[in-house]
Amino acid sequence: MTANGELSPDTFAAFYELLKPFNKTGVDLKPETRFSEDLNFDSLVVMEFVATVEDRFDISVPMNILPDIATIQHLGLAVEKIVKAAKG
Amino acid sequence: MAGIFDRFANLVAQRQAMLDEGGSDPFQVRMDEVLSQTEAIIAGKRTILCGTNNYLGLTFAPEALKAAHDALDAFGTGTTGSRVANGTYSGHKDLERTLCEFFNKDSAIVFSTGFLANAGVLSTLMGPGDFILMDADCHASIYDGVRASSAEIIRFKHNDAADLDKRLARLADKPGNKLIVIEGIYSMLGDKAPLKDIVAVKKKHANTFLLSDEAHSVGVLGRYGRGLPEEAGCEDDVDFIVGTFSKSVGTVGGFVVSSYPNFDMLRLVCRPYIFTASLPPSVVASARVNLGLIKNGGALRTRLMRNAKALHNGLTEAGLKLASDISPVVAVVAPDPQTAIAFWRGLIDAGVYVNLALPPATPYGYSLLRCSLCAAHTEEQLREVVAIFTTVATNLGLIERRTPRVALG
Numbered sequence A: 001m002t003a004n005g006e007l008s009p010d011t012f013a014a015f016y017e018l019l020k021p022f023n024k025t026g027v028d029l030k031p032e033t034r035f036s037e038d039l040n041f042d043s044l045v046v047m048e049f050v051a052t053v054e055d056r057f058d059i060s061v062p063m064n065i066l067p068d069i070a071t072i073q074h075l076g077l078a079v080e081k082i083v084k085a086a087k088g
Numbered sequence B: 001m002a003g004i005f006d007r008f009a010n011l012v013a014q015r016q017a018m019l020d021e022g023g024s025d026p027f028q029v030r031m032d033e034v035l036s037q038t039e040a041i042i043a044g045k046r047t048i049l050c051g052t053n054n055y056l057g058l059t060f061a062p063e064a065l066k067a068a069h070d071a072l073d074a075f076g077t078g079t080t081g082s083r084v085a086n087g088t089y090s091g092h093k094d095l096e097r098t099l100c101e102f103f104n105k106d107s108a109i110v111f112s113t114g115f116l117a118n119a120g121v122l123s124t125l126m127g128p129g130d131f132i133l134m135d136a137d138c139h140a141s142i143y144d145g146v147r148a149s150s151a152e153i154i155r156f157k158h159n160d161a162a163d164l165d166k167r168l169a170r171l172a173d174k175p176g177n178k179l180i181v182i183e184g185i186y187s188m189l190g191d192k193a194p195l196k197d198i199v200a201v202k203k204k205h206a207n208t209f210l211l212s213d214e215a216h217s218v219g220v221l222g223r224y225g226r227g228l229p230e231e232a233g234c235e236d237d238v239d240f241i242v243g244t245f246s247k248s249v250g251t252v253g254g255f256v257v258s259s260y261p262n263f264d265m266l267r268l269v270c271r272p273y274i275f276t277a278s279l280p281p282s283v284v285a286s287a288r289v290n291l292g293l294i295k296n297g298g299a300l301r302t303r304l305m306r307n308a309k310a311l312h313n314g315l316t317e318a319g320l321k322l323a324s325d326i327s328p329v330v331a332v333v334a335p336d337p338q339t340a341i342a343f344w345r346g347l348i349d350a351g352v353y354v355n356l357a358l359p360p361a362t363p364y365g366y367s368l369l370r371c372s373l374c375a376a377h378t379e380e381q382l383r384e385v386v387a388i389f390t391t392v393a394t395n396l397g398l399i400e401r402r403t404p405r406v407a408l409g
Helices: A009-022 A043-057 A063-068 A072-087 B006-020 B062-075 B090-103 B114-124 B140-147 B161-170 B195-204 B228-232 B263-268 B281-295 B298-317 B337-350 B379-395
Strands: B031-036 B039-042 B045-049 B107-111 B131-135 B152-156 B178-183 B208-213 B240-244 B254-258 B329-334 B355-357 B367-372
Touching (some): A009 A043, A009 A072, A043 A072, A063 B152, B045 B379, B062 B281, B090 B107, B090 B254, B107 B114, B107 B263, B114 B140, B114 B208, B114 B240, B114 B254, B114 B263, B131 B161, B140 B178, B152 B161, B178 B195, B195 B228, B298 B329, B298 B379, B329 B337, B337 B355, B337 B367, B337 B379
Parallel strands (some): B131 B152, B178 B208, B208 B240
Antiparallel strands (some): B031 B039, B039 B045, B329 B367
16 A cells, blocks of 8 residues: 555554454554564455454445555554545 | 464464364364265264265266266366367267256356356346345355456344345435345355345336355255255345355356346456366266256255254254254354364264354354254264263253163062
8 A cells, every 4th residue: 555644543453452352463553564464364254354344433445455454554644544535 | 574374373373272282183184085965984984974065965866977987087187278279079069058057047158166157147147337236145156156247245143134125215315236145045044045035125126136045955955955945935036046066066167047138248348257278078068967967956955844844853952052944054062162173073073074163254243063964864863963062062061961771670
């Protein structure tokens, strides 16, 4: 994802909570933490995590953007964008 | 420099570990002789086939064999061409007409496999600005198909019509078309889509269409074997039905049927239709005959469901954990992949073939011994399958060893 900008502290805090049950090896979570390399997520776990994010924020995250999502920051910014668009 | 397969290192290591344990390789089974729809010779041993998706047992139907032989002699071993070049014979058109009559739809397009039918239809049906809402548990061919589509792809929770409704509502102000994608019967656990609920949701939203992949339900559900839409009484509300000839129809190939106006134009844009050789004439001929047998196959469906019930009940009574309700797919749950592999090997060594299904190909991370029933299974064969499952599971410590009852006095 090429979107720049800072993840809002609220979004990161929400992700921090959501990631707890997925963070099996107790990785220190930062915005730049990578799902695949750092958290050892396979594509299926990524999908599962995205589903919990969708529930939490009451949005749909299109699958099309997933190839560009590598870090918490990427997904967080994408979620913020979708939430903003939904509010109009 | 990195090797080109380095990124698969984990997979290769897992596979090697499995082979190092010794025993047969679950993903390299070889059948040296096929004795019938329900038995084959594997590794020199007579083996009961209980995982071939051959639900109605039509692979040796005499009428289909004869039609295939005749077509083979008359038209040769293959068409050597695509449907849009030299690969459309009268048989292909006859088969498409038969499909239209079978499903009572205006158009039918035959593909060379079910996978290609999904890949072709899902990549082309929706375009830029449109939306595809797919059940999260859909088959790999649906995932690959939608990935090649220029529509926006949204997954909804498996069999959850309320979740689908919520997601469609979020798109209410978007002008594009919306396509819901589901399966009649899901392959791993044999569970059916809540079709009536999904149709109700579809009707609530504008510009919304429904596609159902009936790969595992054609031949199995409905009085005339037309799948879940027939059983649920909502055939007119399913806009597109995708299916395969490689399960109940007993051969290979795929299709899509629809009454949507000008549906046939997909032939001009579906790359998996245009750039693949068409089905051999013998395959086409046997598919056509077997569709007729399916239509009049009420007795076969009765036997299939009787067998489904017998295996389900037998395995449940033995104390095994099942992830399926009574259905032609019976999913026995093993606690982890290693145990599942050992379980599978125990079964094959004792003469029962089932599918080993491991995550990530399974829902909920299940490690499964996936069985599928055939109308041609005999009661005796199923008793043997249950007995072998029981012995293997007992040896693995998954169920308690039963103390033989001793008559007193």
